[in-house]
Amino acid sequence: MALIRPDGAPPAFGFPAMPEAVARIPRELAFTHDILPLNIVEGILVVALPDPDDADVLDVLRAATRLRVRALPMEREAIRDHLRRAYGEAAPVLRAAGRDAPAVRMLDQILARAIAAHASDIHLEPRSGGSGQVRMRVDGVLRPLESVPGDLFAAVSSRLKLLAGMNIADRRQPQDGRCAIPSKAREIDARVSSVPTVDGEKLVVRLLDRYGAMPDLGRLGMPPAMLERYRAAARAPWGCVVVAGPTGSGKTTTLYASLAELDVASRNVCSVEDPIEMRVAGVTQVQVNPRAGLTFPTVLRAFMRQDPNVVMVGEMRDRETAAVAVAAALAGQTVFTTLHANDAPRTIERLVELGAARHALAGALTAIVAQRLVRTLCERCRVREAVPERVRATLDSAPEGWFVARGCRACSGTGYVGRTGVYELIDVDDATRDAIAGGASSVQVAHAARAAGFRPLIADGLAKVFGGITSFDEIVRVVAWSGL
Ligand SMILES: [Zn+2]
Incomplete structure (x- = not known):
């Protein structure tokens, strides 16, 4: 008998848990607070609790069931045992119980x-x-x-x-x-x-939305010429592709879209993430869980023992992860990762701060992308306006007009529907590699990369403004703009 202090309760309040009582208490509520439903007697819900005087739990129980509650004491371990029998072992899922509250x-x-x-x-x-x-x-x-x-x-x-x-x-x-x-x-x-x-x-x-539609690399807003160069780097049999940007800039989406284009049937593609934002067919995905000893470096090292071809590292945020990822890229694997950095040239400095050696980076990196997400104008209500003189004065060549947001029913009055990416890409060629290895500053790296087609984020941003895709206000909001 698991009841340690029957508290004068009549025998009808005992075991086993009555199905009608179990049906009144959602399983996540029962498991979270170790509440064992026992019975419903004359409209009173009888439960067992480790602490029958826990006012918070009793309040929630009353609110969730709209019944008066009587609690009996029971040892926590015994409650858990009985709960598993009463509810089964399934994962907790939001249920409809108590829907009328x-x-x-x-x-x-x-x-x-x-x-x-x-x-x-x-x-x-x-x-x-x-x-x-x-x-x-x-x-x-x-x-x-x-x-x-x-x-x-x-x-x-x-x-x-x-x-x-x-x-x-x-x-x-x-x-x-x-x-x-x-x-x-x-x-x-x-x-x-x-x-x-x-x-x-x-x-x-x-x-x-892990099981939502897989993003399509060709439809993320990367300009066609840049997309072609990015794809070449992403499909290379070795090397490290870094996508940089702040939180919420769509970095992970770019990586998922890149993985989705790989031939996973003939390659071992492994990914360690925190959190897993989407499930990708054919990719071994591991969720970081420090409490269980699963950190970026431990999982990454475990991957290395499993004959990998392509490894995705959700985020490079510590020395050990950066070291293993760079070593993997040098050893002949393709590594995809993200990094918190404002722009592509400054990614090198961030990686050096994380302890990566410049000569190793120069050998490992194949492409560095930096990106932001901007809202796209609602085509039903956008309004054409003349480009203000103060803006025209700062640009080499600007068209006469651009579109601004207005707002209509279709866009909930915001003037925007959906988002697209704004990008810059360093396609790491020999000149850029030499600059990285030689200790060049961000400005010098950017200069070296220009010959291979590098243009700063704002260039793609303005192209999207003049193309009527987004507004200048939106670019100013999302991409740093020092031209005004
Ligand atoms: Zn609209």
Whole structure:
């Protein structure tokens, strides 16, 4: 008998867990807080808890089930044992249980609207006074989604936290969690993080559509001549391809599109990522998990023992990773990786800061891309305007007019629909290689690369402005512009 203190409960409250009680408590709630449903007697839900006086857990249980709750004490290990029998071993997935509670409905609605709008992130921000604001990031820009009144905001946040396997009782420590959201065609993976703020706990959800359509390298916005040179480097049997840019600049999408073009049937393609944003058919993908000892360097070294041809390293952010990746490229593998750097020439300096030797870099690097994502103008409402004189004065040659954003129903009043990339590429040739090995500065590397066709980001940005694809305002917002 696992009950350590029966607490005077009648025998009807005992084992086994009654199916009607199990049906009332979502499995993620039960597993997250070690709640064992036992029975429902005269409208009272009877459960076993490690601490039957835990007010937070009891509150959530009442909110989720809309039943009065009676809790009995039981050892945590015993509860977990019984839970596995009652619910089975399946991975936690957001379920429809308790759907009538207002907080549950509100959260479902927020998630559904964000997914429908193809949002990449959802922000649940507390306001002073207890209410909250929900915003979503669409095409790289935050926009309001919903205002949530005070009494509901805390309940919506708690619901999200428990779905994501976070400790709802703790609002003072940053936490992270994850869950799967069933959507129309497939499951969306959600990464949830919390930060305690002066106004309360702020939650951010990152939405990952892992089984969405694979990006097509030819349709990411790379200019045709640049694309041709990039593809040649990406398909080379050895060498390191680096894609640089800040967070949210589409670097990983470029790498996935590059992998998707490889002949995976005849090559061993391995990838270590944090997080895995998409599943790529035929590619061995490993998720970084430091708690389990899976770091970028350990996984990368393990790959090296498995006869690789192509290795993708989600991000180069430490010395060891950079060292193994550069060594692999020199040893005859193709390495794809991303790096936080503002532009392609400065990537060399970043890699040197990470401990890479210049002569090794010169030998290993085949292509360096830097990129940003800019919103593309809504073709239904964009307006043609004369290019202002102050801009024309700074450019060698500029057309008379360009398009600006206006906003209509089709684009939710933003003036933009979707995004495209803005790129620069250093196609590493002998002259650039010599410059890198010889200790050249970023400016000198850029100069050496010009002969092989290197043009800075702003050049591609302006080409897209004058082509009517995006606006000058958008380029100024996303790409540093010192011409004004
Ligand atoms: Zn429009």
